[in-house]
Amino acid sequence: MPELTLSKALNTGLRHLLEDDPRTMVMGQDVGGLGGVFRVTDGLQKDFGDQRVIDSPLAESSLIGTAIGLAIRGYRPICEIQFDGFVYPAFNQIVSQLAKIRARSGGTIAVPVVIRIPVGGGIGAVEHHSESNEAYFAHTAGLRVVCCSNPQDAHWMLRQAVTSEDPVIFYEPKRRYWSKGEVSKSEPTLPLDRAHVVRPGRDLTVLTYGGMVQTCLDAAAAAAAEDGRELEVIDLRSLSPLDMATTTDSVRRTGRCVVVHEAPMFAGLGAEIGTSVTEACFYHLEAPVLRVGGFDTPYPPAKYEDQYLPDLDRVLDAVDRSFAW
Template sequence: MSSESATQNLTLVQAVRDGLYGEMERDDDVLVMGEDVGRNGGVFRATQGLYEEFGADRVVDTPLAESGIVGTAIGMAAYGLRPVPELQFAGFMYPGFDQIVSHAARLRTRSRGRYTCPITIRAPYGGGIRAPEHHSESKEAFYTHEPGLKVVVPSTPADAKGLLAAAIRDPDPVVVLEPKLIYRAFRESVPEEPYTVELGTAEVRREGEDISVFTWGAMVRKTLDAAEELAEDGVDVEVVDLRTLKPMDTDTIVASFEKTGRAAVVHEAPKTGGLAGEIIATIQEEALLYQEAPVTRITGFDVPFPLYALEDYYLPETARIKDGITEAVEF
C-alpha cells in the first residue's frame, strides 16, 4: 500500500461497504447474502449500492432464517465460492450457531483437507444504540472457543476495511463482529484501493509505561478517552487494541505487560467466561514474574443486557474504565 495512494474519509460502516465492494470487484467468487442486503442495502446500509452494481446473483436477499443463511453459505464455500453472509445482529446468530460450530468450523478437518470453508460471517454487535432485546449482545467468547474459527473485531474504519478483506481472502471461516455503536461515530482516512490488515495482529493505539490496557471494538475509543484523562493525573496508560480475538496476538500482549507490569482488560461482554479471563491466564503463563498488581477486569455485568434506562450503566464508560485502571495502578 503506497503512502501516496488515494484516500477517502469514511465512517466505519462506509469502510465495511467499501471493503465488500473492493473484494467483489476483485474476485467474482465473492458474494454477499442476508436479510435485506439487496435492494434495501442492509439494516445499517453496509451493503448499499452493491445490488445495483453486482446484481441479484451476487447480492442475495434471503429469508429470515439464520440457520439457512449460514448453511447455504457453507455449501457454496465447499464448492469454490466465497460467500459473505450478513446476520442482521449478533444476537440473531444463535439459530445459525449449530451450522457455524458443527459444520463451518469443522469442514477442513472433517474432509481431511479436501474442502475448506472460506465464508466470512458479518454481524453488528454490542450495545449503546438503545436497541431492544437480542440486539445488543457481545458474545464474542462463544466463537473464540471453537477450534477452526477466526474472530475479528475492528475498531477503526481503516481496520474495518483491511480486516474484512483479509477475512474474505482467508481459506477458513471468519466471524467479523462490527461494533455498531461506532458505525458512524467518526471518520478517518481510508485508502481507496483494496488492501488487507493481517489477521492475528494487535495494534498499540497508545504507548505508555505505567499500565497496559487490552481492549477491542467500541471500547477502544472509550479506553483511549480514559487514558487521556488519566494522563492529566500523571498516569501513563498503554492501550492495546487486539483487533483479532482469535488467533490472539499473545506476543504483543506479553511484550506490553512486560514493559508495564500492570494490566486491565476492558470489554462490554459479561465478566464470567469473558475473554478478559483468557488474557489474564496468558499473562500468568507467560509473564508472571513481571506482575506487580492483580489484573483488573472492567466489563459488562453477569445479567441479560438491559433496556434503555440501564444501558449506560451496564456498558463500561470512561469513568468506570478510569476507576479500574486507577485501582490496578495504585495497588
C-alpha cells in the first residue's frame, strides 16, 4: 500500500482511468501543460496527448456544455474547475442541463460527466478561492455530490465516480491536497454513496466531511484525553444521496450528535442532516442535534480565515453544549 499525498492519489486515479477506458477525457483550464493549479493532472497530457487531456478556454459554461455534448456521444469527460468559486459561470449548465437530461429523456440518455472542484479554505486564499458551495448542488435532483477527505478515498472515489452513469460533483478539500496516506491497490468494498466510521465511539456522534474530517478527529482525540469522552466520527463522503442508515445507527447508540462543515450554517447541509437525524432518532436523542459551521458572511480576507473556519475548539464547545443539555 503506497503512501501518497491526496493530490498524487487523484493523479494516479486519473491515470488509471485514462489507461482503462479510451472514452475518458480530462478537460479544464491549465490541466495540460501546467498540470493543474494544484498539479493534480501533472504529466497526464504528456503521456496521453492533448486530445484526451485538453486545456480549455477561460469559460466554465463552455467547458461544461462541451462535456455534456461529449457525454451524450459516449465519452466520459472529467472536468476540472480551478477553484470552488469559479463554478458559478457554469451553474446554469450544471443545474438546468446536466442534472436534468437523464430524467428528461426517460432514462434513455446518460450524461456521465464528473466535475472536480477544489473546495473550502485553509490555504490563505481569498473569496472565490475558498468557498464551500456544496449545498447548491446537493439541493439539485439528478446530481451525485461526493467529497473525499483522504488519499485512499480520493483515489478510489474518483474512479468510482467516473465509472458511474450519473453526473457527479466531486469535491476535493484543497487544504488536504498535501496530506499523506496509504492507498490500496485493490478496490475497496465501500460503495461511493456510503459513509465511513473513521473513529468508533459511544458517547456522541460527529458527522462531517471533506477538510473537516481531520479537524473532528483531532477534536475526538482531545475529548478522549481531557474528559474521557469517546466521540464517534463519521465521514459522510456522499452528500447527495446521504447515507442515513450509517448515521442514524450511530446516533441511536450514542444519543448525541454534532454536525460539522465549513460552509455557512444557514441553509447549509448541516440543517438537512440535523433534521433527518432528528426525525429518525427522536426518541433516542439526549440533546438536540447541534451544528458547527462557517459564519453567515462572505468568505473573509486570508488573515481572518482562522476566525471564520471551524476549528478544534469550536467542535469541542459544541460537544460540551450537547452534554450540558
